[in-house]
Amino acid sequence: MAKATSSKLVQKRLRKQWIAKLLMQFSGICITGSLFFIVGTILYKGLPYLTWEMVSEAPQGGFYIGKGGGILNAILGSLYLALASTAIATLIGVPISLYLSLYTAKDSFVARSAKLLFDVLFGIPSIVYGAIAFSIMIWLGIRASLLGGIITITLLTIPIVVRTMDELLKTVPVDLRQVTFSLGGTRWEAAKVILKYIKPGIFTAILLAFGRAIGDVAGVLLTTGFSDNMPKYLDEPAATLPLAIFFQLSSPIPEVQGRAYASALVLTLIILFIVLCTHLLAAKQKKHKL
Template sequence: MSSIKKRLRKEKIAKLLMQFSGILITGSLFFIIGTILYKGLPHLTLDMITQTPKGGFYIGKDGGILNAILGSLYLAGLSTLLAVLIGIPICIYLNMYVKKGSTLAKTAKLIFDVLFGIPSIVYGAIAFSIMIWLGVRASLLGGVITITLLTIPIVVRTLDELLQTIPAELNQITKSLGATRWESAKVMLSYIKPGLFTAILLAFGRAIGDVAGVLLTTGFSDNIPVYLDEPTATLPLAIFFQLSSPIPEVQGRAYASALILTFIILSIVICTQYLASKQRKNRG
């Protein structure tokens, strides 16, 4: 009887700890969003979204951060596209063409696990060295190279975990129908399409929110980039530079910029969840 009481006591303690953790995480999230709204919303204007910085913008004068908004979208969009185009074939090869449990498969997955955990500043330093070797200056292209290197492990490891959830019977059925490995791979990708959207979201979210990697490689400009070899402003760098200012007005604009960045990521999450739910309904 005493052992049952001990087990029930442990279960209650574990339940309380889980509830406390949930409340703590949720509270932290609301605190962060609340702080951004409280400090940023009064400084968020239409001009800030629709205009580029004017002379003296970073000392409190007129202008906006349209250059940083578009620069972030260009950078995150291009790098995510490249990461997906490179990461999907890698993942297909490791799961469809390489024997499961082989040394190559284990080594490759270990390498991508290590790459997944490397800080973005390291990728920035590596990309910066590559840019110097190629003679490429700090620009949108440099940022795309950096963030692509950063997001490829995210795409590969996320898709690899998703492919592990596919029932073995599905692969056996496609093979029994005479499908080639590539045809089987297309069936697998169709099966995990909602998860593929999640992988793209993770890569895009990491790309648009990174500051350490792009600090060395993209430069900064008050203009909207037209070509890949032009310096590019991003929202994280704009927030960083504005928060570094001692002027309260500029600091308020930094929180407004953070609010815009949060809204972009939230919009992507909602769109991705909608597409994933629609795909699940179609598959059902």
């Protein structure tokens, strides 16, 4: 009787394991299939319209109704916006994370409140950040410009950096901190040791922030404006790739819609390049640490 009961329990566990494995495989197939479908659609519809002229020239008169020119202004605008906002968010977010990890007690009111606050900020839609940044710009007397977009995207990406860094800091062994303090090191010296330990993960945090920054539409729609001119100054409106894609897809002209998919392909290639660079840097740092 006991053997029969034990056999049934084993069969039940094996059946649950098989169902769980099947669900995981199905989920993996769905996610991978969605990725290939999205990339395949962009390649199929955008590659025929992707030319050297399109990525090396600014738009000429009537570009958005099918005439000549390119999206170089939007490419540069997106890169300026994403690089500047990601750099500022990293310079602000990393010290905040280190302070919460090293200078506050783990279960203190300040630490718990700060983490809850950044969790909330992490989930707020970008259009809300755009509205807040727009109010700040009005108060400061700043018009829709590249500077306004940088302010908006910086506010948007700081919670991403802080929450990612918080997860990274949880992986740091407690012994590493204790050894640093036992050798007479200060908290700042412990912070430098920890930063060196999680350096590959910091690249991931920067990548996540950069990807969110370069792909945002709602936030920059209110604060960056749009211009066919090449971005030169911070106080001038600047085009971005997501907005260029949005405006081109809104056109009823098939050629302009094809250019929209080509612009999306350019954006995908930029992000892919950043991902590959980040993985190479992380692998190099990991190999060096080993």
